[in-house]
Amino acid sequence: MPFRFHPGPKDAETRARRGTLETPHGRVETPAFMPVGTRASVTGLTPADVREAGAEIILGNTYHLLLRPGPEAFRTLGGIHRFMRWDGPVLTDSGGFQIFSLSHDRVITEAGARFRSYVDGRPQLLTPESSIAMQTAIGSDVMMVLDVCLPSTAEAPEIRAAMERTHRWALRSLAARTNPEQALFAIVQGGLDPALRAASAGFLTQHPFDGFAIGGLAVGDTRDERGDVVARAAELLPPDRPRYLMGVGTPPDLLEAIGHGVDMFDCILPTTLAWQGTAFTSTGRVRLTRTEHRLSELPLDAACACETCRGWSRAYLHHLFKCREPLGPRLVSVHNLRHYLDLMRGARAAIEAGRYGAYQRERLEALDRHEHDRSARPPGRRRLPEAPASPGAPAAAAPPEGARFHLVVTSLGAPAVRDAESGEVMHPVIGPAVEAERLYVAQSRLRERLAEPGPPLVLLDVGLGAGANALAALRAAA
Ligand SMILES: [Zn+2]
Incomplete structure (x- = not known):
């Protein structure tokens, strides 16, 4: 046919x-x-x-x-x-x-x-x-x-x-x-x-x-x-x-x-989010790894007739993800x-x-x-503490009128950039230079890899947060 x-x-x-x-x-x-x-x-x-x-x-x-x-x-x-x-x-x-x-x-x-x-x-x-x-x-x-x-x-x-x-x-x-x-x-x-x-x-x-x-x-x-x-x-x-x-x-x-x-x-x-423990339900996304589900007898979605919702509690699904049992993602x-x-x-x-x-x-x-409110905070992003924790650390400057991004100071005194619209803070803990060096240069063994012969270094991800990582990679390559 x-x-x-x-x-x-x-x-x-x-x-x-x-x-x-x-x-x-x-x-x-x-x-x-x-x-x-x-x-x-x-x-x-x-x-x-x-x-x-x-x-x-x-x-x-x-x-x-x-x-x-x-x-x-x-x-x-x-x-x-x-x-x-x-x-x-x-x-x-x-x-x-x-x-x-x-x-x-x-x-x-x-x-x-x-x-x-x-x-x-x-x-x-x-x-x-x-x-x-x-x-x-x-x-x-x-x-x-x-x-x-x-x-x-x-x-x-x-x-x-x-x-x-x-x-x-x-x-x-x-x-x-x-x-x-x-x-x-x-x-x-x-x-x-x-x-x-x-x-x-x-x-x-x-x-x-x-x-x-x-x-x-x-x-x-x-x-x-x-x-x-x-x-x-x-x-x-x-x-x-x-x-x-x-x-x-x-x-x-x-x-x-x-x-x-x-x-x-x-x-x-x-399918991808299922493997990370996130379910789409009739009332929005449910993150099964959260502690709130530890003792929950509720089905994943009361409005759903699938095998999972008919058979198991949120508590059991939470447990499977905590134990990294492959039945959970399935x-x-x-x-x-x-x-x-x-x-x-x-x-x-x-x-x-x-x-x-x-x-x-x-x-x-x-x-x-969360699914359709673009001002909502992206999942998994930490908010910056409202006030600097260490005495003597400079306070965050008030954002200029109408500005979306502004500089703030983290609880450890490091500079960071805050997106006023989403609340997201780029490099929220130890500052971009230290974070990029530890997370992207050291963990990826970039210096060792650059020391070996190979294709030229190409940096693709240069968004606001990733810019610091790109600079760290360039410093490692220099
Ligand atoms: Zn279901």
Whole structure:
């Protein structure tokens, strides 16, 4: 059965819509969430667990599967479905995102991306053609074109150049497709610039792609910026083709994007955060490692019917995380996936009933303020003590009128920068120079590594807090 998309009923108030994907491995009701099975495994879960949670399609990462087990394994063993025993549809990304965000030793040219394998150190070349060949070997139902990924906050000329190369690569990917049963989606780029996004959608929709993704978001942008881009981009995409928002996001992100007419989503958050002990629940995030759950007989989420919520108390889950028992992440992964997939199920029912707008508002209100209040303090960040603890230490200067960042003094007398909006303090205890030296230079054995022959030192992370770390690395290298 070749790939087809059947658009379904639309919501009365918003642009949300129902739909059905038909693929060689079965149907997918949209809006759909795709659990991420990076290395042909949704970490810690069997395909039966993933199916039980309500998933109809999963995502695999071409970059990781290319390096291990490699194309030969898939060609010999008959593709990803047989290999991992998942008989439903699979979408594979092209590997572009990982190459651009994870690989430190890479060169991008018009031909493609050269990088070194993290598995065996051997040089690799990923081109639009080789990405399609790998996705063909994997045997996914939906393939993605190789695109050029930049932070959405990059400079305009860079974003334009990346977008234009993405377009050329999309056409090369289309020409390289050999199996017409495998759908191919193009990726709309263009950063946060509405004109570039419109140019990208305008160019790509003239070509016979089976669907269109909105890429390059959730890489440095805020939720409002993301929402604007998604709303505009979705409007420019043809109604008879599925729309896929790549790598975004939290439950509120999903609720908003569905309202803009997006059909497909993937995100690592429900599985990644499960391994850190964080659960998504109907009333917001629950951090199971916190002591408050030590004696709690409550289920993780009283509104959830998953195996975890039916079977075990928060106290037991807290205990598993405290003991680092692998059952803990597994049980929370089961719940988190079910939570995301129930959210999608609810959205589909609400669209059919013509009341998606009301559903969206109800769900957003019920979620923890932390999830959608951008002024809330980020998790795990310590607040600076309000007054200096040691006598004689200079007091924190009052922030100038309207200034977001200002200098303060920590309890140990070290200088630090405070973000007035979030309350976050950069290098809150011992000062940036000492902290960077101890945490980033000493722990990473940077001096020893620099003494050995190797590739040049490249510093990528130079945000406000990380600037001090970069300076410490440069001092170590000098
Ligand atoms: Zn549950």
